[in-house]
Amino acid sequence: MAVIKKGLVIRKVKHIGISGAFIMALGGAGVLFTGCNKGGNQEEEYSYEEVSYTKGVISHIKEVKPGEFQITDEESVPASDAKAIVSYLDGHTDTLSVETSKALIDKEIANSGTQYHSSGLSSMLLYGGMGYMLGSMMGNNRIAQQRAAYPNNAGFYGSPAAYNKAQAAQQDVSASRSVRTVKSRPTNSRSGFMGARGSRSSGG
Incomplete structure (x- = not known):
């Protein structure tokens, strides 16, 4: 495991x-x-x-307008299966590893400063389950501080149901x-x- x-x-x-x-x-x-x-x-x-932690998160992210994304679903999985699956308007799909997601988040924070939040892909990674994993589970203080500065992350999810499911998944991870x-x-x-x-x- x-x-x-x-x-x-x-x-x-x-x-x-x-x-x-x-x-x-x-x-x-x-x-x-x-x-x-x-x-x-x-x-x-x-x-x-x-x-x-024996559990991680899979985050499903969808491009809804050119350059704008939403988190449509998150679920808890074995830690080795953690990743982000991104669907684009042109029909192609990318699978981002935890390491790739961290690199995208770190680059965006470095470029945008402490007030960083938007509808871009890096925001979905930062304020969704992937950012939770990197900040809370892996002890990345920079990411944890960025999330704490903007705690209301419900707007990054496509629906209240998706947000509520994500919170349950993160609680499942925490319990592991x-x-x-x-x-x-x-x-x-x-x-x-x-x-x-x-x-x-x-x-x-």
Whole structure:
């Protein structure tokens, strides 16, 4: 089963006599560690939260006028099947992956600034289920902040029924969330930097 993961900032650091610090970010998983230099105590423990979702969203988007789009349907699916399906006036259809959708959203936000919202395709991706996934599930703060600045997204959907179904799909995705706390030691400890000390899982 495919799982979308993100790491959150340290929950707890156990350390005596820190004389320096370093920060290492693992970009792909978004995991952030904090720790000490080589002079640190060997019994330090590093811990972080790994948040996983087993469900994602398929967003169906339709061009209704040249350059203008609406979200016509959204449904929850296994995370590995998440995508956006775009139907154009000329009859052709594109399938956009999560990565492609993110690239389109990032480009539009960069070009338009913080007040960005329109009837274009990137707006449908940003304020629909795809933006929800990228902002909430994957920890993309820039997208999350953009959505928060314009919270009334019902107008991006083709009908109230489509909007209500989308909200239910997003709730289904949220219900698939689970959290695992991972503990590890630095390189100068007996277990090595990534030596797991234990973990616990919880639904959320």
